[in-house]
Amino acid sequence: MAGRIREKSISEVREKARIDDVVSQYVTLRNAGGGSLKGLCPFHDEKSPSFHVTPSRGFYHCFGCQAGGDVIDFVKEMDGLTFSEAVERLADKVGVVLEREDADGNDDRPRGPQRSRLVGAHQVAQEFYAEQLGGPEALVARQFLAERGFDQEAALRFGVGFSPRDGEALLRHLRGRGFSVDELVAAGLVAVGRSAYDKFRGRLMWPIRDATGDTIGFGARRIFDDDRIEAKYLNTSETTIYKKSQVLYGLDLARREIAKSSRAVIVEGYTDVMACHLAGVGQAVATCGTAFGDEHAKVLRRFLHDHEEFRGEVIFTFDGDAAGQKAAMRAFNGDQNFVSQTYVAVEPSGLDPCDLRIQQGDGAVRELVARRVPLYRFVLGNVVGRHDLDRADGRVDALREGARLVSSVRDRSKVDAFARELAQLVGVDPDEARAEVRRAAARAAKGGREPEAPAAPVAPRADVPDPRDPRFAIERETLKLVVQHPMAIGRTTGDIGVNDFTHPVYRGVWEAVAAAGGPASGSGDAAWAARVREHAGAPEIAAAVSELGVEPLLTLKEPDAGYVAHHVFRLLELTALRRIAEVKSRLQRTNPVEDSEAYNRMFGELAALEQHRRTLRDRIVGAE
Structure with missing residues (x-):
């Protein structure tokens, strides 16, 4: 067992790992005056920045949740590491060779593979897959990329690779680099049945990196018709370093552009992220095999600098089909996660950013984002558009359905604005829309029932108007x-x-x-x-x-x-x-x-x- 890290090495890591550089990989920091930087705390959810970093003293502190410490404490708490693992990770980043005392059995590292070993295995795997993309077996993979407008330079930029169809090629390579089967299984790169075998075989591979640039997982695309796994995409299973609800593909490349422009663009897939970045929309990110959720929003907000003192933009791109409208509804339900203004960018022809770039060029992708419309307007428009507004009953139904949607918004400060938008879309007086929203909220509070008239001897029939309406x-x-x-x-x-x-x-x-x-x-x-x-x-x-x-x-x-x-x-x-x-x-x-x-x-x-x-x-x- 390796011995304890010497205090001399720990001090050297603290000195060379600038706390503002490390924290900036997780949080967008801005000048707060007096030699201090501030941003949204990564340890608790907040809308006004109370997290401060003082580079001259090498410390951070949150005045909201009272979290604080030095650069090692930050990495330890942020990534769920032990003290030794945090020091090791920082040492790798800043080029410090750690000196250790003789082993005494008191090493505080937990049993099981260290994070650095899992990340290291992924890095070697990514390099291996990228090299395999140039081989004869990967011809179909290269054709797939070429048909979507991605050349060799684009593949190198995004680290795209190919997993050989030989079910043990990666396993042999990683074992040759000193990784154990237990480490590779824990990393999600290898599975075990009767024997160990590669988790991904015969697929086009996208490395999924965290905000700091470490590869922590992969997205694998089916490209062979005889692939026995029917799923179009396979993603790394949950591991100690890969949590799909907290991972955004492309964030390592997009985070500086997001912070610089205070804009984030959420697309639906790996090729869409590539297309956007190559077209000049460098703020594009995507979820990995799951819908955009609350945890994704919390991660993104830290880089967006999304707080009450400054409002940026979050732009969702959806297909124009029913699935896209459903995704828009999910995004609308999570709209209150952001202080920033939320928008939707939908190509009228229904093309996603990748196909749009293929057919109409880079400028069309930039134009798609520029033509964004407010998310609430898009969602309410879809709801109202299902009804015939040239009929009185159609307008009544549109108003009621729209009011139910507006009344469900948890951020009450937005309800009145949404009600006015609903009134404009349906063509009714804003006061009538507000009243319908209030009634919808009352019905929801009573489990869907209309409020009963007080002191009525008999409850009114559902189809008879309430005398007090x-x-x-x-x-x-x-x-x-x-x-x-x-x-x-x-x-x-x-x-x-x-x-x-x-x-x-x-x-x-x-x-x-x-x-x-x-x-x-x-x-x-x-x-x-x-x-x-x-x-x-x-x-x-x-x-x-x-x-x-x-x-x-x-x-x-x-x-x-x-x-x-x-x-x-x-x-x-x-x-x-x-x-x-x-x-x-x-x-x-x-x-x-x-x-x-x-x-x-x-x-x-x-x-x-x-x-x-x-x-x-x-x-x-x-x-x-």
Whole structure:
């Protein structure tokens, strides 16, 4: 067993391993004044930087979680190493040859392979795979790269290689370099069945590196039709040095560009990362065989310098298909992980960055990123786009579904902005969108049930409108006048039609009233209400007629002409406002150059509707 590292060597490592250089491999640091640097603490999640590094003293300290120490402590805590392993790793980085005392059995290293041995095995494996890429057996692998626009120089830049089909080629090579089978199994490079064999065989290999540049795993792409493993991609299994939920492919190459530009671009695969970097988008990274999650966000934020004092950009690229929309939804659900603004970049033709570069060149990849749109707008647009906004019921459904999505956002500071965006997309008043978001949140809090009306003797049926729902207050009060006081409302209802009622039940009640002869034929007695009920086409319509017949009016006195006129003209005004919103929504979706005739026709219709609304407003004011 190796002896304890001499104090002289430890001091030399501390002296030569500059703490700001080491910490900068994990955290983006900025000048904090007074010879201090600061950034987001890597040991706890925070949005305002409280992690400080003082190079002159060789120390770090977090004023948030109280973590602190010297450069060895930092590496020890950051990478989960023992003290000796941290010293060994730093010594390798700065070129210090460690001197040890005679072995005394007190070495603090744990049983099992050291991290440095696992990383070393991966480094040798990466060099071996890269060398094999030039051999005759790797012709198919080289053709695969060439077809995707990657030449030998690109392969060298990203360390791409080839794993021989011989199931023990890497094993023999690494054993020849002094690595044991136990170390190689622990590294995830070798598996054991009846005997040991290479984990990856006959595949195109991408080395996966941590932020410091150490190779810690591989991504392996199927290229032979007779490969007995059907999976297109195989990735290194979880090991002590490889955690897929914390690894981002390309971060070692992208981290400086990410810090410099305060922008990160999340793509979906290894070839997309290569294409972006070669096209000039040097901030591109990708997950490794898993969806982008909270841990990935925490890793990325440290380099993005993502905190409340400074906001950068996080841009996701997705395919335009259903899978891409699902990925966008996952990203939206994790949007609150970032202080930075989140965006989506989707090529209209559905091409990913790699295919886009092949077909349209480097400039098209840069343009894809430049055309980014806010993530929330993309997701809400997909939700709203599933509905026919030219129909009233389509807009209602779009608003409800969009409101459920907005109400699920955990960062409450963003809810109001998302509600305004939803209102614009659907073509409704922002207050209506906010109210629907509040109702969606209330339903979610009650397990999906509508809030019950207080002091109601019987809970309302799900398909009957809640009497206290403000959205339908004018409709309900007008129908109460029709059922209870048909003679008072009389002929003023002549302009009312079924489309003036937005709730299906109230629309059904009006149809029953019309079928019974209309308000002018009613006398206000029980027979009138009974006649309306007889024409109700469904039980919920009949139930609503009964409710409307017994529920008191909002006025304490007999309804006069002013009260009647106020509700009738307000009902008509609301219809006019909905029609105005519909026309405005269609105008926004119509190109005035390509479809000028339709655009001009709608513009004229809008002017007429606005005049009609003003007339109704004047009549409402005159009735008060």
